[in-house]
Amino acid sequence: MAGKRSSPTPSGNSGHAPDLELLGDTITLQPRGFEQDTPEDGDKEQNLVEHMARFRASPLEFLREVSLHVSGSGWRAYDNFIGQPIFYPGFSENMITNVLSTPILQKKITELAEKRIQVEESLGALNKDNKRYTEKRMQRKNVLEQGMQELSEKLVGDMICKMEGKPFIRGAYYMATQLLTRAYNQGIHVSSEEVLRLRKVAERAEKDKQSIIFLPCHRSHVDYVSLQIICYRLGLALPTVVAGDNLNFPVVGSFLQHAGAMWIRRSFGNDVLYTTIVQSYIDTLLQGGFNFECFIEGGRSRTGKLLPPKFGILNFILDSILSGRVEDMIICPVSTQYDKVIETEGYVGELLGIPKKKENLTDFLSASSVLSLKLGRVDVRFHEPWSLRQFIQEQKTRMIGVPKSPDLTSMDTPTIRHKLLRTMGYKVLSDINAVSVVMPTALIGTVLLTLRGRGVGMSELIRRVEWLSDRVRAKGGRVAHFGNSPIAVVIQRGLDVLGKELVSLVEGLPEPTYFAVDRFQLSFYRNMTIHLFISEALVSASMYIKIKRGGGPANQRILYEELRTQVLFLSQIFRGEFIYPTEGLAVNLDNTLRGLEADKIVDLERDNDGEITAIGLADAERRAGRENYDFYCFLIWPFVESFWLGAVALMGLTPALDYQGDGWLDVKKCQDSSQLLGKTLYHQGDLSYFEAVNKETLKNAWTRFEEEGILQIIKSRDDKIPPMARLAPEWTPARDAESGHLMPEGRLWNFIESIAQSRREGKNRRDGATVSTRVLRLTDTIGRKLFGKGGLEGVLSEEDGLLLKKKLRRRRKLQGTSALM
Known part of the structure; x- marks a missing residue:
């Protein structure tokens, strides 16, 4: 079906997009036929990849499909895609040549050779008094440069993607589609409106020889497979995908590299040559207008919500444009949502501290066991693409007040670049959240984990899912829709996808009653909705300071300033955990309170000027058993618990009275001890949520504690020395001079108490002495084991000490950022 690219025109009186037939490089308008199936807030959807023929069920149809792919018939030929040419003999060789010839790489090789010559001269290897000194120096420099040229050629050859054979890519597409539709039996769904917009942008980018930078969220290995399939199916040039070299194992690594993967190390360390090679390759791709893809979060999210942005690859992209080596590029944030993520069971083990297994072919092949499962569908959404150059110019005007101009070099300073990276990273995350679709499994998981009690009847489950769907839409979110299917049918489909391992049915009751079996794993799906309600959750958890007191309305009312x-x-403490609205604290707080008032959840008291003075629960909410207020609290309480746990564990890093070292401890061992403390407190009833011990949230807590200056962390230049941590001296708690016990007082203790005010009440929670005695004693017992016998191992080297001072100075310059909410 290679042919002309048709342009859609509106038809009818409806505001929805027309039905489309999306095949290869051709988009065909179809008569409106199913308009009534589209909810008011939904885009028209197209299932790009549906069930393909199976040999056992339909051998003739199966053989026909195979023959069409082998012969490259119709759209399967992939001949007229939008974008720069990538499939031709010699593509890889040309790319290697272009990367090796970049000026920045050649300049770096010359610099490194010169530095090495100077080192050798200082060691006496080259004698300046020798008559042939100049000649020998030049010969030695040539040898060094030639060696680095050869090393660079090998590194580039191992790194670059090698998409140079259409028969291979057609076969790869067919195989990937077969595997994906076996696991996700309801196919891949996209918005036709977004697809039309993306194709128009791609056509302009092709004309201007600009790259589209796809920046998807990352929840599963399926993410990059699904996006490659979509680009192939829509007739867009396949992007080069940044991938960690941990996936570059035999057989699979070569397959992925020829399907679009570029391999990079997980850590570059101080290897400036390798860093320059990566920059040179990215420059070459962007200068050539080749599409590019990297995951804004870096690694996969094990918790279900977006992770803070990683700036490594973004920094390379930004450097390309700030330096003037690349004129412009198009940024396209992408959201990928699943009814069920294949890897969630493995994520639970990792979050509980079980070491991640290294990827290998055996495990990859064993994953085929999930391919017979019915995991529902994949929904992919594309935010409206935007120009990176225009974004930088807007930030330039905002930061330094300079009107838009062609020159961007004035933005290339460390401070401004840091601000640009953060702003860009969080804008992409916000864009992803804006187009994300909430799946039925996420609705079910959220409802089950935000209700009091062990289980819920089907009628109540339906009512709360409908309520939550309405709230999602009211907040500007999107809910996946299934045509005219009744909500009960959609919920049952979601329950079937989740399976009995996550949600089980109690038999023999008058009404079907469901309960969460694996709350830890189910929290992955609940976390897919929390970004929509984070402002309401923060307000509700803050009101809990008074609400938990009980008594009448007057006793539970909180003053606005409090x-x-x-x-x-x-x-502030959650600013690395969630994406907040951007209007600022005062505006967001007032908007949230007025929204809660309109929903009859809170009652606001105002003065004569109309300013809010006090907040309490509305009478309607009290009559409803606080179910909506509790919903928002239940969303954020596990995170409050986790940060409280992380802060309590810091008390255990206090050295004993007779300790002789500097207090430096192995970071990993400290974080492991935090998890051990959490597991103990959970089983003893002092921690309400087992998911609070998950490794990722505790790591985020440690990052915030370091940013606030509570914790000091140093990574040695020596790779053999693990990262070390200690409490900042001004935050270190005191010990009783006679007993040596930790004292429940001081700056860190007050910080812990501030978090504890918003914790969910539970066993022993009303007795403050429980935390100040038994919990603190347990924390100290676990912490003492970290110091060993003498403690002299916790002393930094002089070099690392200087590195720490430099880091602390830089940290102080960056402190003082206002709350993002």
Whole structure:
């Protein structure tokens, strides 16, 4: 079906996009036929990849499909895609040549050779008094440069993607589609409106020889497979995908490299040559207008929500444009959502501290066991693409007040680049959240984990899913839709996908009653909705300071200033955990309170000027058993618990009275001890949520504690020395001079108490002495084991000490950022 690219025109009176037939490089308008199936807030959807023929069920149709792919018939030929040419003999050789010839790489090789010559001269290897000194020096430099040229050629050859054979890519597409549709039996769904927009942008980018930078979220290895399939199916040039070399194992690594993967190390260390090679390759791709893809979060999210942005590859992309080596590129944030993520069971083990297994072919092949499962569908959404150059110019005007101009070099300073990277990273995350679709499994998981009690009847489950769907839409979110299917049918499909391992049915009751079996794993799906309600959750958790007191309405009412203080505190400590609205604390807080008032969840008291003075629960919410208020609390309480746990564990890093070292401890051992403390507190009833011990959230807590200056962390230049951590001296708690016990007082203790105010009440929670005695004693017992016998191992080298001082100075310059909420 290679042919002309048709342009859609609106038809009818409806505001929805027309039905489309999306095949290869051709888009065909179809008569409106199923308009009534589209909800008011839904885009028209197209299932790009549906069930393909199976040999056992239909051998003739199966053989026909195979023959069409082998022969490259119709759209399968992939002949008229939009973008720069990537499939031709010699593509890889040309790319290697272009990368090796970049000026920045050649300049770096010359610099490194010169530095090595100077080192050898200082060691006496080259004698300046020798008559042939100049000649020998030049010969030695040539040898060094030639060696680095050869090394660079090998590194580039191992790194670059090698998409140079259409028969291979056609076969890879067919195989990937077969595997994906076996696991996700309802196919891949996209928005036809977004696809039309993306194709128009791609056509302009092709004309201007500009790259489209796809920046997807990352929840599964299926992410890059699904996006490659979509680009192939829509007739867009396949992007080069940044991939960690941990996936570059025999057989699979070569397959992925020829399907679009470029391999990079997980860590570059101080290897400036390798860093320059990566920059040179990215420059070459972007200068050539080749599409590019990397995951904004770096690794896969094990928790279900977006992770903070990683700036490594973004920094390379930014450097390309700030330096002037690349004129412009198009940024396209992408959201990929699943009814069920294949890897969630493995994620639970990793979050509980079980070491991640190294990828290998055996495990890869064993994953085929999931291919017989019915995991529902994949929904992929594309945010409206935007120009990176225009974004930088807008930030330039905002930061330094300079009107838009062609020159961007004034932005290339460390401070401004840091701000640009953060702003760009969080804008992409916000864009991804804006187009994300909430799947039925996420609705079910959220409802089950935000209700009091062990289980819920089907009628109540339906009511709360409908309520949550309405709230998602009211917040500007999108809910996956299934035509005219009744909500009960959609819920049953979601329950079937989740399976009995996550949600089980109690038999023999008058009404079907469901309960969460694996709350830890189910929290992955609940976390897919939390970004929509983070402002309401922060306000509700802050109100809990008074609500948990019980009594009448007057006793549970909180003053506006007290609420604002706690909201500010919580939003600060969670600013690396969640994506907040961008209007600022005062505006967001007032908007949230007015929204809760309109929903009849809170009652606001105002003064004569209309300013809010106090907040309490609305009478309607009290009559409803606080179910909506509790919903918002249940969303954020596990994170409050986790950060409280992380802070309590810091108390255990306090050295004993007779300790002789500097307090430096192995970071990994400290974090492992935090998890051990959490597991103990959970089983003893002092921690309400087992998911609070998950490794990723505790790591995020440690990052925030370091940013606040509570914790000091240093990574040695020596790779053999693990990262070390200690409490900042001004935050270190005191010990009783006679007993040596930790004292429940001081700056860190007050910080812990501020978090604890918004914790969910539970066993022993009302007795403050429980935490200040038994929990603190347990924390100290676990912490003491970290120091060993003498403690002299916790002393930094002089070099690392200087590195720490430099890091602390840089940290102080960056402190003072206001809360993002």
